[in-house]
Amino acid sequence: MKAHFIAIGGSAMHNLALALHKKGYQVTGSDDAIFEPSLSRLKNSGLLPDALGWFSEKITSDLDAVILGMHAKADNPELLRAQELGLKVYSYPEFLYEQAKSKTRVVIGGSHGKTTITSMVLHVMHYHDIDVDYMVGAQLEGFDTMVRLTNDNEFIVLEGDEYLSSPTDLRPKFHLYQPNIALISGIAWDHINVFPTFENYVEQFEIFVDKITNGGILIYNEEDANVKRVAEESTNPIRKIAYQTPEYSVDNGITYLETPEGAMPIEVFGAHNLNNLAGAKWVCQNMGVDEAEFYEAIASFKGASKRLEKIHEGATSIAYKDFAHSPSKVSATTQAVKNQYPNRKLIACLELHTYSSLNAEFLKQYEGALNAADEAVVFYSPEAVKIKRLNEVSYEQIENAFNIKDLKIYTNPEDFKSYVFNLNLENSTLLLMSSGNYGGLNFDEIKVLMK
Known part of the structure; x- marks a missing residue:
């Protein structure tokens, strides 16, 4: 069986490609950008494309399946060629x-x-x-x-x-x-x-x-x-x-x-x-x-990767990162960490990173989400707002949405990193919630703060 992946570098797509390869399929693929860990994993299995980009000549009539990833566009030249040849084009779930x-x-x-x-x-x-x-x-x-x-x-x-x-x-x-x-x-x-x-x-x-x-x-x-x-x-x-x-x-x-x-x-x-x-x-x-x-x-389950994952623990401090970004999950995670360490100061940092969270109309859904924190911080990138073609989000809108006294708001990644690395975390819990990385924060460096 021969399968070709349009946008093979995605997190889900490259894993499916690896699974089919292991099952005995002949797998090929294309993408215009491939990052780690997809890059190394595809390379180690001999599935990394020779060059980045889209190549309609890769789409041949003997393919049993063409699998289309979300990263591709409807006018992708490989997709158009597959449609021209009458090949079966599958979505990932299909x-x-x-x-x-x-x-x-x-x-x-x-x-x-x-x-x-x-x-x-x-x-x-x-x-x-x-x-x-x-x-x-x-x-x-x-x-x-x-x-x-x-x-x-x-x-x-x-x-x-x-x-x-x-x-x-x-x-x-x-x-x-x-x-x-x-x-x-x-x-x-x-x-x-x-x-x-x-x-x-x-x-x-x-x-x-x-x-x-x-x-x-x-x-x-x-x-x-x-x-x-x-x-x-x-x-x-x-x-x-x-x-x-x-x-x-x-x-x-x-x-x-x-x-x-x-x-x-x-x-x-x-x-x-x-x-x-x-x-x-x-x-x-x-x-x-x-x-x-x-x-x-x-009893031995420690959690899924990035889901309330412990970064490091010191004698009197501990740090977690969590994929939380929706209002309900942010609220649940913040309350859970506070309940687990009730006698420690909880510093909860949330990055507004998704389309929904950066939408000015949706922001009101976050009211109360960080209330369990002793110190609440919100980071967002105005550049991300522009990339998603959303209306500009203001400090005032965020303050009104979260409705928390002394809420700290950062838009510059360097300023946020400076804030984090100057924290005194003695008898404290640091919670970093995001589906991104706060503009380039290295989570491994957090351990230097732990006491």
Whole structure:
């Protein structure tokens, strides 16, 4: 089988390319920019394009599949050539479904928590030597790639993203997977450039539930009012399983999960992560792992990459970075860290980096998101606002949106770095939340601040 990737350098795309290569496909690809770690990983597997750019001559009639990434444009010369030849052009999720249609498809959806829940499920399966296919949005400890595809495995676990499938396929990715087992962790308005109203955004999850196969299973977080309504109002003939945050306690910086065998120390913390854990437990139980086996495995789960990830810890200080950027996730993460270390000063820094977070109209959604912090900081780049062709965001708009006394706001990366590296972190917790890097902050250098 021969497959060509248009935009092979993307995080998801290069992982799929590696998975197909390992499966025995003949893989080629193109891109106009490839960065680390994609570059080295493609090179090590012999899949790195000889030159950057788009080359229509790479598209030949003997290709079995052309896979189109979101980074490409609708007028991409390779795409146009494929269409001219009448070749089948797949979006990333569409091709994954083709690989998975004979398997039991487990799809984890939600505005937040889906990467963590998917990672938890895969960690439990890996712990018990249960081989499954998968696609997850973060690099996991013990896993070589973020995508695995085989001919033989019974289950495939898919992180179900609600963003668009490709430049020519404007359906949300998770609409294409037709799950046998589905989970929804939460619904909080996001991707406003694609879903301009909250109602339109919620509708995508209603469609997702309707796509569950007849007789399938929906596992849902009943503590989220929007999720509860979507699940309970669905008339799809499926089995519905509600979950909620389990009982837990925090003692001296360690979280203990209440289990039938008593309190068990776990590596992850925060109500939102315990809620994610409850959802993952139901998924695993419906994949054949019983409750006791789940608890045994989950005790060693340390979290997905960039999801409340510990940077460094000193005697009286600790620093975390988190992928949080949506208002609900920022609020949950900030509160979780404060609850974990209640006697330490919490310095919470948020970078407004996504299209939604840099939209002046959407900013009001952040009110209260940083209230648990003792010192709150917001960083954003006016250049990023221009690149996204948004209206200029002012200091006053941010101050009014967050509604926090003494909120610190930075727009210059060097000024923000200077602020961070001049902090006295004795008896403090530093929390850095962003889907970017604050204009070039080296997170590894944070350790010099730890005492």
